[in-house]
Amino acid sequence: MKAIVNSKFYDFKNYREDSYILFDEKILKIGSMKEFTSIEKKHIDTIIDGSNCILMPGLINGHTHIYSTFSRGMNLPFNPQSFKDILDQLWWKLDGVLDIEDCYLSAIIYGVDCIKNGVTTLIDHHASGGNILGTLKKLKTAICDDLGLRGLFCFETSDRFNIDQCIEENIDFSKVKNESCYGLFGMHASMSISDSTMEKVYNLKGDIPIHIHVAESLDDEIDAINKYGKTVVERLRDHKLLGNNSILAHCVHINHMEAEILGNNNVFVALNPTSNMNNAVGLPDYNLLKRHNIPCIIGNDGLGANITREYLNLTYSMKNKYQSPLAFNFGDLLKIINNTYEYVSNQLGIKIGRLDEGYVADLILVPYNPPTMISEENIFSHIYFGIFDNFAPSYVICKGSIVMDNYKIKLPLSNVYEESREASRKIWNKLN
Ligand SMILES: [Zn+2]
Numbered sequence: 001m002k003a004i005v006n007s008k009f010y011d012f013k014n015y016r017e018d019s020y021i022l023f024d025e026k027i028l029k030i031g032s033m034k035e036f037t038s039i040e041k042k043h044i045d046t047i048i049d050g051s052n053c054i055l056m057p058g059l060i061n062g063h064t065h066i067y068s069t070f071s072r073g074m075n076l077p078f079n080p081q082s083f084k085d086i087l088d089q090l091w092w093k094l095d096g097v098l099d100i101e102d103c104y105l106s107a108i109i110y111g112v113d114c115i116k117n118g119v120t121t122l123i124d125h126h127a128s129g130g131n132i133l134g135t136l137k138k139l140k141t142a143i144c145d146d147l148g149l150r151g152l153f154c155f156e157t158s159d160r161f162n163i164d165q166c167i168e169e170n171i172d173f174s175k176v177k178n179e180s181c182y183g184l185f186g187m188h189a190s191m192s193i194s195d196s197t198m199e200k201v202y203n204l205k206g207d208i209p210i211h212i213h214v215a216e217s218l219d220d221e222i223d224a225i226n227k228y229g230k231t232v233v234e235r236l237r238d239h240k241l242l243g244n245n246s247i248l249a250h251c252v253h254i255n256h257m258e259a260e261i262l263g264n265n266n267v268f269v270a271l272n273p274t275s276n277m278n279n280a281v282g283l284p285d286y287n288l289l290k291r292h293n294i295p296c297i298i299g300n301d302g303l304g305a306n307i308t309r310e311y312l313n314l315t316y317s318m319k320n321k322y323q324s325p326l327a328f329n330f331g332d333l334l335k336i337i338n339n340t341y342e343y344v345s346n347q348l349g350i351k352i353g354r355l356d357e358g359y360v361a362d363l364i365l366v367p368y369n370p371p372t373m374i375s376e377e378n379i380f381s382h383i384y385f386g387i388f389d390n391f392a393p394s395y396v397i398c399k400g401s402i403v404m405d406n407y408k409i410k411l412p413l414s415n416v417y418e419e420s421r422e423a424s425r426k427i428w429n430k431l432n
Pocket residue numbers: 063064065125213249301302
């Protein structure tokens with residue numbers, strides 16, 4: 001059993017001052033430091049001092065791409081005129097050559113960056129053309145077993161790849177289900193999936209929820225209308241692929257009718273505003289999603305590992321989009337953060353995202369010395385302006401184990417960065 005003492009606590013709902021927490025894999029007890037003096041301490045093997053820190057639940061990245069690791073510093077001819085060009089000239093070149101060992105290395109490196117950013121659960125959308133079969137288990141080995149985090153994984157089925165293998169990989173991995181990992185059914189996007197592939201997926205996937213990019217750029221909608229005479233969401237509905245807690249990433253260009261369909265079909269939309277700005281594809285219409293009661297979660301689309309930057313950028317970009325400083329408030333952001341916890345709670349069958357007894361011990365300790373008065377009333381203002389903007393947790397704990405100990409991370413391989421650089425040399429050589 002471990003303890004964190006003398007800390008402030010905040011879990012996107014409740015705030016406590018000067019408190020302690022006892023935990024193993026789950027949170028066992030929480031109370032004020034006044035009570036701590038009287039509790040039995042002989043079973044506590046580690047005590048972390050949380051003075052001048054805020055304890056929070058580990059964060060979740062609701063949509064990411066671990067394979068983007070090897071794009072850092074990559075130099076390919078790049079002159080995109082459209083979003084499809086960005087895929088053709090960059091991402092599809094890179095993911096097309098990755099093999100199973102590259103997947104492992106990318107996951108370790110990406111996972112380490114997640115830990116530094118306080119992210120303890122990732123919802124990944126994977127692609128690797130060099131190997132398809134077995135890659136999701138490899139990601140799970142790196143993220144869940146070797147680094148001790150949680151992950152929801154899927155392989156992005158598309159007509160670019162061997163479709164039967166994509167389907168097999170998703171179905172095979174969905175059998176691995178425990179409290180730290182689960183499989184969704186990955187699909188790339190409407191514009192890379194034919195009707196016959198959609199039908200095959202529907203016939204074989206059973207009740208696994210899909211995880212797909214939807215209307216990330218206008219190209220996706222234009223492609224669906226030109227080829228099939230309907231919008232992206234209508235296509236997915238007609239192929240009976242919506243529902244059952246599916247994740248639809250982006251939904252930047254959906255119209256009112258599509259939002260209505262989504263609102264009636266039990267899906268979650270994963271927002272990734274920084275990636276949308278980087279790709280210059282537009283921004284999601286959050287008010288449209290909100291009006292149709294579509295629950296939103298938040299990811300970063302593999303653009304780095306910092307999820308608090310997404311919290312900030314979502315807020316700024318929505319205010320700017322609607323040209324109103326009141327358009328998107330703390331309540332909206334908190335709702336989206338809490339939806340993300342709720343989603344993972346339901347999929348993994350655990351209680352995650354609160355500092356309460358019975359919840360999993362996925363915790364981050366963030367040094368913070370408030371320069372102004374801090375209380376239950378203004379805590380989120382401190383978190384938003386003081387912590388999200390300078391985010392650097394000192395301790396990260398997942399499943400009750402310390403995965404970052406006072407900024408130190410224990411790597412599963414001592415030479416993982418050398419191996420990764422060597423792998424990048426081989427990968428980039430294949431592309432040039
Ligand atoms: Zn994505």
